[in-house]
Amino acid sequence: MKKRAIVVGAGIVGLATARKLALKGYAVEVIERSEAAQGASVRNFGMVWPIGQPKGQLYERALKSRVIWKEVAEKANIWHGEVGSLHMAYLPEELAVLEEFAAQNPQYTIKKPEEIESEAVVKKNLKAALWSDEELIVDPREAIAKIPLYLRESFGVKFHWNTAVAEVVHPRVKLANGRTIEADFIVVCSGADFETLYPELFQKANITKCKLQMMRLVSQPNEWTIGPALCGGLTLVHYEAFKQTASHAALQHWYHNNHPEYLRWGLNVMVSQNGSGELTIGDSHEYGNNLSPFNQEFIDQMILDYLATFADFRDWTIASRWHGIYPKMTDGSTEIIMTPEDGVLVINGLGGAGMTMSFGLAEEKLETI
Ligand SMILES: Cc1cc2nc3c(=O)[nH]c(=O)nc-3n(C[C@H](O)[C@H](O)[C@H](O)COP(=O)(O)OP(=O)(O)OC[C@H]3O[C@@H](n4cnc5c(N)ncnc54)[C@H](O)[C@@H]3O)c2cc1C
Numbered sequence: 383m384k385k386r387a388i389v390v391g392a393g394i395v396g397l398a399t400a401r402k403l404a405l406k407g408y409a410v411e412v413i414e415r416s417e418a419a420q421g422a423s424v425r426n427f428g429m430v431w432p433i434g435q436p437k438g439q440l441y442e443r444a445l446k447s448r449v450i451w452k453e454v455a456e457k458a459n460i461w462h463g464e465v466g467s468l469h470m471a472y473l474p475e476e477l478a479v480l481e482e483f484a485a486q487n488p489q490y491t492i493k494k495p496e497e498i499e500s501e502a503v504v505k506k507n508l509k510a511a512l513w514s515d516e517e518l519i520v521d522p523r524e525a526i527a528k529i530p531l532y533l534r535e536s537f538g539v540k541f542h543w544n545t546a547v548a549e550v551v552h553p554r555v556k557l558a559n560g561r562t563i564e565a566d567f568i569v570v571c572s573g574a575d576f577e578t579l580y581p582e583l584f585q586k587a588n589i590t591k592c593k594l595q596m597m598r599l600v601s602q603p604n605e606w607t608i609g610p611a612l613c614g615g616l617t618l619v620h621y622e623a624f625k626q627t628a629s630h631a632a633l634q635h636w637y638h639n640n641h642p643e644y645l646r647w648g649l650n651v652m653v654s655q656n657g658s659g660e661l662t663i664g665d666s667h668e669y670g671n672n673l674s675p676f677n678q679e680f681i682d683q684m685i686l687d688y689l690a691t692f693a694d695f696r697d698w699t700i701a702s703r704w705h706g707i708y709p710k711m712t713d714g715s716t717e718i719i720m721t722p723e724d725g726v727l728v729i730n731g732l733g734g735a736g737m738t739m740s741f742g743l744a745e746e747k748l749e750t751i
Contacts, residue, residue: 404537425706458532461657
């Protein structure tokens with residue numbers, strides 16, 4: 383008889399975990415409190431983003447994830463754009479980071495303005511851009527809805543929707559509706575809910591929450607496309623990968639002196655396009671365990687103003703605005719894996735890289751269980 387596994391949470395971490403456990407031969411059940419996952423995994427850009435990961439184990443994990451994303455997307459009939467990315471440099475300090483980074487990482491190339499094909503890129507004052515063919519885009523709303531169907535059909539994974547888990551005491555998972563389910567192995571992937579399961583562990587962990595404001599623009603007319611995912615100099619300040627360059631400090635200093643408000647609100651402005659031609663744009667970063675439920679209009683406006691410095695579109699009509707919250711480690715770790723008791727794992731804290739890293743992380747950490 384197959385061993386049984388229960389995964390709590392149907393966000394990307396839970397789905398990647400369920401896939402890996404099914405591949406390991408477990409009979410897997412996923413328990414999700416909502417009718418469909420509504421957490422960080424459906425609220426993000428859908429960027430699978432290896433270029434943002436520091437070189438070494440994390441970058442390799444991101445590449446592994448990308449391979450799995452492609453396989454899952456093809457099998458689950460999920461739109462995915464292998465569009466790559468362009469990081470634009472308008473300041474000498476931005477150019478210095480790009481050139482140093484490209485010299486350290488020969489898989490990326492520097493493009494002159496006249497070599498850039500995307501019509502969305504603002505060419506005025508553009509010094510150069512960094513081209514990478516690694517980045518893959520999915521529409522999270524579609525992907526997170528279709529992966530459960532794929533896991534059910536391909537591996538027989540059973541999903542319990544509208545079912546909150548109230549307590550885990552191995553081998554039992556107690557549901558809020560009073561029922562109990564048992565399993566040999568239980569993995570809790572409950573995202574930003576630190577309050578329901580293992581609150582005492584989350585209180586002791588070096589983890590907090592981060593709120594990000596996002597927007598989506600309507601489908602661009604006449605199937606107009608932006609090509610690669612686009613970002614500007616703030617992305618060079620934001621991602622760990624670029625912090626490995628010596629020139630990063632001067633760029634950080636420039637933004638600190640000239641636009642401290644961007645750093646105060648953690649602006650990292652990027653845009654990706656989905657298969658329907660809509661543009662997903664964001665974002666900001668506010669940290670803490672008592673985040674306001676209300677969006678701040680001035681933050682959206684800062685994002686739009688900064689975006690217009692490096693990108694222009696055919697139609698800037700905003701179709702929707704929202705925010706998402708993800709758990710973020712405060713000690714520099716890239717995730718937290720806790721073992722509250724034998725047979726139970728808690729996987730959390732993937733921060734702003736959960737879409738990029740979850741499949742690779744599950745592959746590494748669950749291989750030997
Ligand atoms: C705005 C935004 C943009 C982002 N952009 C990107 C990006 O482009 N690329 C990238 O790599 N990453 C990105 N991220 C990060 C990524 O989205 C997260 O790291 C990832 O979604 C975390 O997944 P998760 O499964 O841990 O959490 P979630 O998606 O929040 O899932 C947790 C699930 O657990 C369920 N749950 C919780 N408690 C219980 C319970 N007691 N019983 C039953 N169910 C429970 C919840 O209902 C929820 O569905 C972004 C995040 C945000 C917010």
